[in-house]
Amino acid sequence: xxxxxRSRILMLFLLINSVYAQSNxxxxxxxxxxxxxxxxxxxxxxxxxxxxxxxxxxFASDDYVLMWVEPVTNGxxxxxxxxxxNEWAEQLQSGHLKYISVDLRxxxxxxxxxxxxxxxxxxxxxxxxxxxxxxEGLFTETWVKRxxxxxxxxxxFP
Numbered sequence: 001x002x003x004x005x006r007s008r009i010l011m012l013f014l015l016i017n018s019v020y021a022q023s024n025x026x027x028x029x030x031x032x033x034x035x036x037x038x039x040x041x042x043x044x045x046x047x048x049x050x051x052x053x054x055x056x057x058x059f060a061s062d063d064y065v066l067m068w069v070e071p072v073t074n075g076x077x078x079x080x081x082x083x084x085x086n087e088w089a090e091q092l093q094s095g096h097l098k099y100i101s102v103d104l105r106x107x108x109x110x111x112x113x114x115x116x117x118x119x120x121x122x123x124x125x126x127x128x129x130x131x132x133x134x135x136e137g138l139f140t141e142t143w144v145k146r147x148x149x150x151x152x153x154x155x156x157f158p
Contacts, residue, residue: 034109037116037143040150042104049099051092060085061144061153068157100125104139114145122157 044059064085072078083091091097107120123136142154 030111033111033116037109037118037150038107040143041118041141041152044152045099045102045104048092049102051098053089053093056092057085057089059152061146061151064153064155066155066157096129098127100127116143116145116150117141118143 040059044056047055047059062085066083066088067080070079070081088097101124103123105121105123107118110117110119117140119138119140121136122139123134125132125134127133138158140156140158141152143150144153
């Protein structure tokens with residue numbers, strides 16, 4: 001059966017529109033999960049600022065690890081330093097570490113089924129061992145969905 005040119009254009013338009021609608025539907029659950037992961041990260045930061053230790057602990061897995069780079073000093077090479085969830089909570093609880101503010105910028109969530117990588121830039125102000133500080137840089141957090149809840153399993157500050 002031979003279709004008129006207008007019919008072909010209309011059918012092509014409907015096909016493209018259908019594909020576009022399906023791709024938007026496929027992306028919307030991912031976009032909402034990205035928002036959930038980002039909201040969880042911001043809520044976790046809030047627990048650290050407020051020094052709400054039980055809430056702080058509830059966001060992170062038992063085997064959570066924080067990693068950052070210790071820079072070159074006195075001829076010693078740069079190296080990775082680590083802190084566990086419980087060590088970090090102890091620093092907050094003891095007052096050795098107090099956050100005044102933490103701001104995140106240029107963030108992005110990369111989804112891999114039940115794993116989300118949340119990254120971006122940060123600026124942080126606080127008091128460490130009685131001395132005020134300001135730091136800024138890059139961060140990456142790894143969040144995993146366990147028993148229906150997104151929890152953080154690791155952070156890296158290169």
